[in-house]
Amino acid sequence: MAANLLEVNNLKTYFFTRSGVVKAVDDVSFTMKPGETLGVVGESGCGKSVTALSVIRLVANPPGKIVGGEINFNGENILEKNQEEMTELRGSKISMIFQDPMTSLNPVFNVGYQIAETVKRHRKDVSSDQAWKRAVEMLDLVRIPDARRRAKNYPHEFSGGMRQRVMIAIALACNPQLLIADEPTTALDVTIQAQVLELMKGLSHEFGTAVMLITHDLGVVAGTCQQVNVMYAGGIIESAPVKQIFESPAHPYTVGLLQSIPRLDDQHGSKLTPIPGQPPDLLNPPAGCPYAARCPKVQSRCRQEKPRLMPVGRGEQVAACFYPN
């Protein structure tokens, strides 16, 4: 078995605010293999974005801070690196793309420049001309038509979907080993969404790039990921290969999530079942399982003890529940 590309152990990222300490990511552990596509799913505020930002160490500080754990990338604990060492990693070994393509590109530079800039930053041996050529290459790769001419265009001359492709081009320009994509298609139309996801999938296959895909949309995960982490209230509550998540979800939350989405093969007239209640307050999380207040299967043990990820008896599938499905 290939060694793990990324190993996150007991990661804790807290936000120190005037109202108190928000435990946005509280003891999260997972691994990623080279070339693997991992989906990180959960509702708003569950900590998935903060986890991603922690891996690339772009958490806004103040008020956020990684207070514990380790993040091993290629065997090295990157939490021990200083910011300057991190700038070596970012863009070249670990890249990230963000949710809103309309504001993620700098309006005063043309797109070719913004791609070439990454190349020149990380490959000192490359000349300006070569960097520009690479930029055009990348635009071609992400299927921007007429790449050579459009490289000189400014971001405002592109549509949302195309801007996201430009972002992908920037992120992959130096052939990183890990691409973190934080809700890359949420702001796009559904048809464009599909195109962009297809593109990411294809490129990741072609270049062997591992992808951490963050989303709240289970449908997105189904088509693209091999492994899925489900997060809730700052922790991972289930982790399994994608097929198992959909066919035999273990944690009641995952079950609830799946039940609340409409499916093509649902019976006509059947109702959607939303999950009642709200996620817990991260300023003051309750003792015990964070899902206890909303869980239909809750028992007294759940309110007192916080369950850790445990195997549920179906291969690699693990869930943080005392009474999984």
Next chain:
Amino acid sequence: MVQFLVKRFIGLIFVIICVTFITFILGFKAPGDPIRALLGQHFDPQTYAQLKHQYGLDLPWYQQYYNYITGLFRLNFGYSIHYQGESVWDILKAGVPVSTELGFWGLILTIVIGIPTGIFSALKANTWVDTLNMGTALILYALPSFVLAVFLQLLIVWVDKWTGIEWPVSNWGNPWQYTLTDIQYKLGPILVYSAVSFAYFARLARTTMLEVLRQDYVRTARAKGLLERVVVYRHALRNALIPLVTVIGLSIGFLVVGVFFIEQIFNIPGIGTTALEAISNRDYPVIQATTVLGAVAVVFGNLIADILYSVVDPRIKAE
């Protein structure tokens, strides 16, 4: 871009026409009869009519206005009433280089001191450096220029009393020349003159920079692994400068007004002093001329700012 500039230019012509018209009407409707004031108590109707004709004041108002406008193009602002026979331009001529020098350096200082201070404050937001800068800026910004000048002069006088170091508090030295004495004369007024403006720019630069640093594309730049100083000075700064450039155009307006006060307090022989003198002498042609000059300077400054803006912001450039 050309379309944008042409539109602006036409707008500005319209503004100048309005300004000249208003100034003209004010002069026309001004109370008091300048010819009579000139001639004093006793005069005969013939001399009166003669003078009136000489100054063209017996023509209907639209004709007077027409003459005025056409005269402007030839830099003919008419003739002074108070200084009989002298053309207005001759009177103003001496003051123009002085006032422009004052304005020029004032603007330069404003940009060169104000903007970097603001940016620096933004980068060190909420530290003592920031508080100090913004505190000083706030005070300088709120103080009227003549009060600031007063404090400066008091300081100079005080320093003189205690250390015997002399420093001139009035007059200007030679326009556009920079010997040591020239610099001594000019430093105080220029500093006071630009103080208000540069405080404003410092505050604005800080707010703009902070706003820009919060943008998504700055986060993207960091995610690309660019060094922090590249992120700040290449990505953030360029964007922050865009609104600042437009404001430069606006501030020219304040500079023009500031000229009056600074020249008065420091006894600088520029256009402002001439204008104030003309006001107390009821010398309308001179007053009109100064106003028109001032308005033209403002309009011109705005045009330059617009040009700069269209150069700096590619969203305009490409149109």
Next chain:
Amino acid sequence: MDTADKNPEFSSPEITPPAAAPSPLQTNIVIESENVLAAPGSPEEQQQQPEKTPTPFQDSLRKLRRDKRAIASAVIILLFVILPIIGPPIYQHIGDIYNSPTSGSINAAVYHSPFHTELTRQDEGPSAQYWLGTDAIGRDLLARMLQGMLISLIVAVSVEIVNVVLGIGIGVLAGFFGGWIDQLLARFTDVMFAFPGLLFAILITGIFGTAADTAFSNVPLIGANGNARLIIVSLALAMTTWPLMARFVRGQTLQLKEQQFIEAARTSGTSNKQIIIRHIIPNLFSIVIVAATLDISGTIIGEAGLSFLGLGVQSPGSSIGLMINDARNLIDTHPWEILLPSIVLTLIVLAFSFLGDGLRDAFDPRAKD
């Protein structure tokens, strides 16, 4: 927040905070309960009532109260308003009879007046008789100072009233209806921009100043003593500032107009006039207050500046700007005479600026902590 999270000790509105240190959320509930004016009701009722959140206005007031600079400024401004009104009558009653070589026996009402010149007592420093000293022609500096502050106050208030009324009036119409009103306003402001700041005021006061003096000298209270110019000065300043306010209000109206609650009002049949009066103007209120406060400093500086240039209040009247100009040549011999009005002017302007800033921060919906 569902009811299961509520503090079970919570029972009546007159509750004292629980002995154990509550979490921030629970303290909130307790504090809010003290504001509940309705009948207490049973404990169960209390538990089912959602927490009462303060209105945005109350929120802003609370933020304002916490801003110490703004509070200090408000105090200074209060002084600025009260002193010139009640100061002179009081001051003119304090002091013994003085034997003046030039005017005979005079009482405090005379020698503490801002117009009385006591030529044997020129350029004096503060003393028991003249609390802040005298100026170059023997006038009581404190009296002149108070008079000057009164002038500034009158001008500032009248200009701001015109500013707000015209600004809101025309600005709302321009923003709401657009069309020719809007175009006219735009052209107007463009031209006013070319006459930067005080230039126009300088022009107006310069040209029409002395005529105004004679024309208005019969107006009571402000007419005599060189103060007739005030009307012209106020007019000139108002003319240069209202277009900016109107533009500002127009911009805000445009934004408000697009908001959904206006659409909702329209679909429920509210007439334009009602929409403007009941929805737009109240929402503009806080923004206009902030703009007006920040504007007042400009007006005060403007009036002082005009007087300084000799275009505003004339002797024997008194204005802060005039006092500064009068003392200009005495900087090296009697610095106190120019220092006094300068410091007072600075304090007033700073106070309005800080208060304006504080108001803006308090009312800014984006500055949540």
